[in-house]
Amino acid sequence: MDLKIGQAAQAAGVNVETIRYYERRGLITQPRKPLDVSARRYDVAAVGRLRFIKDTQRIGFSLNEIADLHFLRGRADANCREVRNLAVQKRSEVQDRLDGLQRIANLLDELIDDCPGKGDLSACSIIEAIERAG
Numbered sequence: 001m002d003l004k005i006g007q008a009a010q011a012a013g014v015n016v017e018t019i020r021y022y023e024r025r026g027l028i029t030q031p032r033k034p035l036d037v038s039a040r041r042y043d044v045a046a047v048g049r050l051r052f053i054k055d056t057q058r059i060g061f062s063l064n065e066i067a068d069l070h071f072l073r074g075r076a077d078a079n080c081r082e083v084r085n086l087a088v089q090k091r092s093e094v095q096d097r098l099d100g101l102q103r104i105a106n107l108l109d110e111l112i113d114d115c116p117g118k119g120d121l122s123a124c125s126i127i128e129a130i131e132r133a134g
Contacts, residue, residue, distance in 0.1 A: 002041035002042065002043055003041060003042050003043075003047065004039045004040075004041065004042075005019055005020075005039065005040065005042065007042075008042035008046060008047050008050065009050075011047045012047050012050035012051050012054065013051070013054060014050055014054060018050075019042075019050065022050070022053060025063060025067070026067065027049070027053055027063065027066060027067060027070060028046055028049050028050065028053075029046075031043075031046070049070075052070075053066055056069065059090075060090055060093075060094055061086075061090060065086065065090065068086060069083065069086065072086075111125070111126045111129055112126075114126075114129075
C-alpha cells in the first residue's frame, strides 16, 4: 500500500514538512517521482522509518544520533553492542542534565527558603541573590 505524502505523514504521526525535513537531512529517502504527473508515493517501510525517528526522538535521541542509528541499521556488520553503546552514552547525557537540573532545584529551594515572601521588592532576597550571582 503506497501513500501520498499527506497520508504517510498522518500514518506516522508527523506533518508533511517534517517528512520533507527528514528527506533533506537524509534520514529517509524521497521516493522517485512517477513518470506521469502523479504524486510521489511512500511505502509501508518509509512510514515505519518515520515512526522509528519519532519514537527515537521521544526517548531523547537527536536527529544526528538517529542518523547514526539508521546508518548502523543499514550496515551488515553492525551489532547490538554498537547500539547499546549509543544508548549508554545517551543515558549518561540525560543523567548529566538531570544532575544539573537537581542543582538548580536545590538552589531555588534555598532562595525560596530564605525569602520572607513579603515586603518591598527592593529588599527581595531572591532578586538580590540573582544580582550577586550575575
